Amino acid sequence: MADTATSLLSSALLKDARARERRVAWRQTRVAWLFIAPAVILVGVFLLLPVLVNVVLSFTKWQKFTGLDKFAGFSNYARLFAVPYFSEAMANTALWVVGAVVLPLALALALALLLRNIAFQETLKSLYFLPKVLAPTAVGAIWYYVYAPHGVLNSVVSGVSGHGFDFGWLYDDNTVTPSVIVTFVWQTVGITMVLLLLGLAAIPKDPIEAARVDGASPGQVFRHIVWPLLLPTVLVVTILNVAAGFTTFDLLWVMAGDYPGKRTLSLAVYMYYESFSNGGWAYGSAVAVVLGIMVIAVSAVLAFVQSRVEKSIR
Amino acid sequence: MAVDLNDPQFVKSLIDKERRANRPAGRWVLLPIALATIAYLTPFYYLFVTIFKTTPEYARKGVLELPDSPAPFLDNVAQAWTIAHLGQAGLNSFTYGLCGAGLAVAFAAAAAYGMTRLNLLGANGWFMFIFTGTLFPFQMYLVPLLFGYQRLGIINTWLGMVLLYTAICIPFPLLVLRNSFSAITREIDEAARIEGASEWRVFVSMILPNAKGPLVALFLLQFTFIWNDLLFSSVLANGLEVRSVMVALQSLQGTYSTLGPNVVITATLISSVPTVLLFILLRKYFMAGLQLGTK
Numbered sequence: 001m002a003d004t005a006t007s008l009l010s011s012a013l014l015k016d017a018r019a020r021e022r023r024v025a026w027r028q029t030r031v032a033w034l035f036i037a038p039a040v041i042l043v044g045v046f047l048l049l050p051v052l053v054n055v056v057l058s059f060t061k062w063q064k065f066t067g068l069d070k071f072a073g074f075s076n077y078a079r080l081f082a083v084p085y086f087s088e089a090m091a092n093t094a095l096w097v098v099g100a101v102v103l104p105l106a107l108a109l110a111l112a113l114l115l116r117n118i119a120f121q122e123t124l125k126s127l128y129f130l131p132k133v134l135a136p137t138a139v140g141a142i143w144y145y146v147y148a149p150h151g152v153l154n155s156v157v158s159g160v161s162g163h164g165f166d167f168g169w170l171y172d173d174n175t176v177t178p179s180v181i182v183t184f185v186w187q188t189v190g191i192t193m194v195l196l197l198l199g200l201a202a203i204p205k206d207p208i209e210a211a212r213v214d215g216a217s218p219g220q221v222f223r224h225i226v227w228p229l230l231l232p233t234v235l236v237v238t239i240l241n242v243a244a245g246f247t248t249f250d251l252l253w254v255m256a257g258d259y260p261g262k263r264t265l266s267l268a269v270y271m272y273y274e275s276f277s278n279g280g281w282a283y284g285s286a287v288a289v290v291l292g293i294m295v296i297a298v299s300a301v302l303a304f305v306q307s308r309v310e311k312s313i314r
Numbered sequence: 315m316a317v318d319l320n321d322p323q324f325v326k327s328l329i330d331k332e333r334r335a336n337r338p339a340g341r342w343v344l345l346p347i348a349l350a351t352i353a354y355l356t357p358f359y360y361l362f363v364t365i366f367k368t369t370p371e372y373a374r375k376g377v378l379e380l381p382d383s384p385a386p387f388l389d390n391v392a393q394a395w396t397i398a399h400l401g402q403a404g405l406n407s408f409t410y411g412l413c414g415a416g417l418a419v420a421f422a423a424a425a426a427y428g429m430t431r432l433n434l435l436g437a438n439g440w441f442m443f444i445f446t447g448t449l450f451p452f453q454m455y456l457v458p459l460l461f462g463y464q465r466l467g468i469i470n471t472w473l474g475m476v477l478l479y480t481a482i483c484i485p486f487p488l489l490v491l492r493n494s495f496s497a498i499t500r501e502i503d504e505a506a507r508i509e510g511a512s513e514w515r516v517f518v519s520m521i522l523p524n525a526k527g528p529l530v531a532l533f534l535l536q537f538t539f540i541w542n543d544l545l546f547s548s549v550l551a552n553g554l555e556v557r558s559v560m561v562a563l564q565s566l567q568g569t570y571s572t573l574g575p576n577v578v579i580t581a582t583l584i585s586s587v588p589t590v591l592l593f594i595l596l597r598k599y600f601m602a603g604l605q606l607g608t609k
Contacts, residue, residue, distance in 0.1 A: 003461075021600045024354050025433055027434075028433045028513075029433060029434060029435055030432065031428075031432060031433075031513050032428040032429075032432035032437075033422045034428075035425060035427055035428030035513070035517070036424070036425040036428040036429065036434065036440055038421040038424065038425075038459075039424065039425035039444055039484050039488060040421060040425070040438055040443065040444060042421065042481040043444045043476070043481055043484055043485065044443070044482060045448045045481070046455075046459070046477060046478055046481035046482070047447040047450075047455065047482065047485075048443075048446060048447060048456035049458070049463070050454065050455045051450050051454050051455070051458075052457045052458055052496065053462070054454045054455070054457060057457055057458060057461070059542070062461075071450055072602055077322045089420060104484075107426045111347075111350065114343050114346060114347055115347065117343075118344065118347070124347070126352065126597065127351070127354075127355070130543065130590070130593070132591070133538065133586075133589050133590055133593040133600075134542075134586050134590070135541070135542035135544070135563075135585070135586065135589070136542065136544070137542070137560040137564055137585075138542075138560075138563065138582045138585055140358070140464065141563060141564075141566075141567050141578055141579070141582045142361055142579065142582055144355050145364075145377070145575050145578075145579065146356075146357055146360065150377065151377060152356060152357070152360050152377050152378065155376050156356075156378075157376050157377055173445075176522055183596075186357070188353070191397035194601070195443075227358035241592060244523060245449060245450075247452060247453065249453075250545065250560075253564075254544075254564055254567060257567070260564045268451070268453055271456075272346075272453070272456070272545075274547060275346045275455075275456065275457055276548075278600070280545055281457050281460070281461070284456075284457055285359075285454075285457040285458070286453045287453075288451070288453040288456070288457065289454070291451050291453050291454070292450050292451055292453070292454045292609065295449075295450070295451045296450070298450055299449070299557045309394070
């Protein structure tokens with residue numbers, strides 16, 4: 001009898017304690033929600049909702065000055081492949097991705113290896129980093145005049161060759177994309193080099209010393225010791241620059257604003273041109289969807305490679 | 315092979331090898347660096363000779379020639395300032411940068427606190443939700459934002475721009491701050507909680523002061539991003555009273571512009587002053603912010 005009473009009592013107490021615990025947990029969860037709410041709401045409303053709306057819009061006929069009522073099925077997507085601009089923009093985007101990844105990496109690696117052991121390393125590092133602080137719009141405005149007919153590049157070429165030179169680098173089909181890529185490299189090589197130097201500094205000296213003592217050439221040391229240990233940094237840089245290669249807009253828009261075929265300069269430019277210069281909002285959002293799918297697919301592959309590399313090093 | 319340390323030739327070859335491995339970079343390294351640096355700096359040199367030229371002088375001379383006198387600089391500044399309305403544009407961009415980056419870092423810090431310190435159900439899920447915001451290219455936001463902003467009537471307003479910039483600057487700081495907050499020992503805030511401090515008190519007076527470095531670095535990175543943005547401001551706020559400094563700069567430039575390159579280049583310099591100054595003054599934080607990005 002007494003036993004049941006105590007057990008009843010204790011079970012009631014236990015229940016009470018559990019309820020209080022639950023109340024405390026619930027209160028903490030409520031407080032936690034308050035803490036994360038602004039971030040979740042803003043990101044949800046201004047970033048994630050638009051992505052969904054973008055996909056929906058790409059199946060409509062929405063244009064400037066027309067209603068949104070008409071659904072268009074896949075006609076926007078069909079049109080992508082029917083017009084020549086899209087495939088040209090695609091080809092140039094591919095060139096951009098390759099150029100934006102390979103060139104900064106190769107040049108920055110060369111610079112990083114050269115700069116590693118010299119005086120004024122810090123000063124030179126800051127100097128090379130400076131263009132990254134400038135806006136692409138500002139960089140584009142300067143380089144617009146570097147490539148102008150009466151511009152810096154032509155005047156250097158004239159001075160070296162002795163012939164007068166007034167080539168319009170940004171007006172010619174064959175030179176416009178490479179020219180803007182060179183500007184991109186100018187802006188990116190510094191930050192790439194700083195990141196590589198950080199990666200190089202983290203490589204332990206001992207295995208390199210050991211290999212040297214064993215008679216390995218500098219080339220062998222680089223290939224078999226430095227490069228594998230630097231690979232994670234190289235991948236980080238690659239991931240950053242792949243995204244930039246796909247989506248660079250400001251530089252192209254500012255520098256090649258006068259180029260007659262500018263809509264074909266890249267998918268990012270094509271999307272902007274069709275949406276906001278031509279008022280084809282639904283069509284532009286279809287271009288954006290294609291661009292988004294490609295960026296996400298390539299990023300996913302790179303992230304997978306990155307996780308494999310990091311696992312193999314550990 | 316027997317090693318004979320008394321053999322002077324062998325010892326000498328060892329010393330030579332050691333010396334070769336440790337020698338400082340020779341002159342042959344300096345030449346390519348010098349050449350690369352000169353080529354690299356040419357656009358800056360061009361900028362600094364051009365801002366001191368008048369338009370006729372620019373047309374007459376070689377682009378890399380020195381100016382006659384530094385006097386035209388002030389006139390170039392005055393022209394760029396009034397024609398592009400750089401005062402208004404600078405004020406707009408400064409507001410966007412200050413409010414956008416400040417609010418974004420504050421909200422990201424609060425969210426990071428909620429995810430690392432409080433018993434939040436599904437904390438990882440919420441983190442992934444916010445982090446999804448970094449996956450998509452900006453081009454996917456543009457048309458829907460234009461659509462939504464027109465409906466809501468916040469197109470061409472400060473409010474609309476600040477809201478967008480705040481949202482877009484939240485995910486990356488959240489990623490970084492979640493790591494920094496996890497690294498702060500839990501003993502400090504447990505002690506404060508036992509003393510009866512509210513979560514808000516713990517957050518503001520225990521956690522935030524311990525993450526001052528990352529907070530400053532993140533604010534600087536996001537401010538620079540907002541100041542430098544052309545894409546969003548050109549679509550969502552191109553009215554003269556609300557447009558950003560980069561939209562103003564872009565309006566000066568191109569074939570249809572009748573301005574001389576000397577004025578456009580001067581405007582470029584003016585619009586870059588704030589971020590370059592921040593970089594020079596707070597280089598330490600910038601470089602730290604950079605390293606945050608790779609971790």
